[in-house]
Amino acid sequence: MSATDLDPWGEDRPLTVRNWAADIVLGLLPIALSLPAGDRLFGVAALVGVAVAIRRRWLMTSVSLLTVAGLWQVIAGDINYGADAFYCVVTFRLGADRDRATRRIGLAFCAVVIAGATAWTALQPTVGGGEWWRRVVTAAIMAGLSALVVVGGWLTGYVRYQRRQVIRERVGLELQSAEERRLRDLVTQQQQRIAIASDMHDVVAHSWAVVAAQADGARYLLRTDPERAEEALSVIGETARAAMTDIRGLLSRLRDDGSDAPLTLDQPDALIQRLRDAGVSLEVHRHGTPSADPQLTTTASRVLTESLTNALKHGDLRSPVQVREDWTDGYRLTVTNAAGARPVGSSGHGLRGMRERVSAAGGTMCAESIDAGTRWQVDVFIPSEVSS
Incomplete structure (x- = not known):
């Protein structure tokens, strides 16, 4: 919606009964002022009164009635000064109209009224005692009075239009600013929901993958190696408790209660040790020093968590999972593992969440089968400066 479409004053709404009553009362005034003149100029006053009464509903019809009233006075050779004073009410409406063409029509109408009144006065043989210079002076006075009425009304209306236009522009800017803030809030909320959904997937998928692997191991070791089975059950308990803590933190963020507790998945060393405790053989190679940028390290931890x-x-965990992390130039991660019976899909929630995180950080990611489908590899690169 543009500023010119705004209507805080209700100008575009249909006229109420109160509006019509006020216009009718105003239209009766030129008629009342013409009563002392008798029937001779009553028709002119009636035309002017109707024009004033309908100006807000049928503006061009109102202008036509005033034109007929002016011609009537020229033909009759007499002027109804009381009724003519109300020309300013209609020209005010013309000057205040939001349509530029209507305002220009109003100026043209004012020019016609002034020219007609001036010419009529100058051509009257009895004006000024018949002397030409007196007729010129009288015509000039008539032109001034006519301009005072019609142009004064138009200018007053135009000033009101300009003032209201400034208010419309101001209101329009405020509405636009409010809409932009609303859209930004919606985008921010959507981004937060996506981030929470990704975190929730990381917590649940990782934790329950570890729990499932440990539970399977404990079941087989329960009779043959009770001590290792007990260790597996201990890992299950620790993993479950950490997951519950993380989920509570995510729920707090979802409710927007001001909580922003870090997730336990943000600790790569604890993650690797947890997977090793779950029986995963890991070959980890690290180069460089992790960045001090918390956003970069958090993104790197999430990507590593999902890859593992x-x-x-x-x-296929019978072969070691190879992990290579390089912090010398941003963050580079390569995770390679032997393909199992259930290959990783290319459109799962985990891979989609990884791509969203890496893309938000301004990085690139590739996850694909290699070596004729016998192995799966994830390659990630995130530059040093993480975009906000």
Whole structure:
């Protein structure tokens, strides 16, 4: 909606009964002022009164009635000064109209009225005692009085239009600013929901993958190696408690209660140790020093978590999972594992969440089968400066 479409004053709404009553009362005034003149100029006053009464509903019809009233006075050779004073009411409406063409028509009408009144006065043989210079002076006075009435009314209306236009522009800017803030809030909320959904997937997928792997191991070790089975059950308990803590934190963020507790998945060393405790053979190679940028380290931790979770869920764990992290130039991660019986899909929630995180950080990611489908590899690169 543009500023010119705004209507805080209700100008575009249909006239109420009160509006019509006020216009009719105003239209009766030129008639009342013409009563002392008798029937001779009553028709002119009636035309002017009707024009005034309908100006807000049928503006061009109102202008036509005033034109007929003016011609009537020229033909009759007499002027109804009381009724003519109300020409300013209609020209005010013309000057205040939001349509430029209507305002220009109003100026043209004012020019016609002034020219007609001036010419009529100058051509009257009895004006000024018949002397030409007196007729010129009288015509000039008539032109001034006519301009005072019609142009004065138009200018007053135009000033009101300009003032209201400034208010419309101001209101329009405020509405536009409010709409932009609303859209920004919606985008921010959507981004927060996506981030929470990704975090929730990381917590649930990783934790329950570890729990499932440990539970399977504990079942087989329960009779043959009770001590290792007990260790597996201990890992299950620790993993479940950490997951519950993380989920409570995510629910707090979802409710927007001001909580922003970090997730336990943000600790790569604890993650690797947890997977090793789950029986995953990991070959980890690290180069460089992790960045001090918390956003970069958080994104790197999430990507590493999802990559290892996929290896745990879908890979053949009889072969070691190879992990290479390089912090010398941004963050580079390569995770390679032997392909299992259930290959990783290219459109799962985990991979989609990884791509969203890497893309938000201004990085690139590639996850694909290699070596004729015998292995699965994830390659990630995130530059040093993480975009906000």
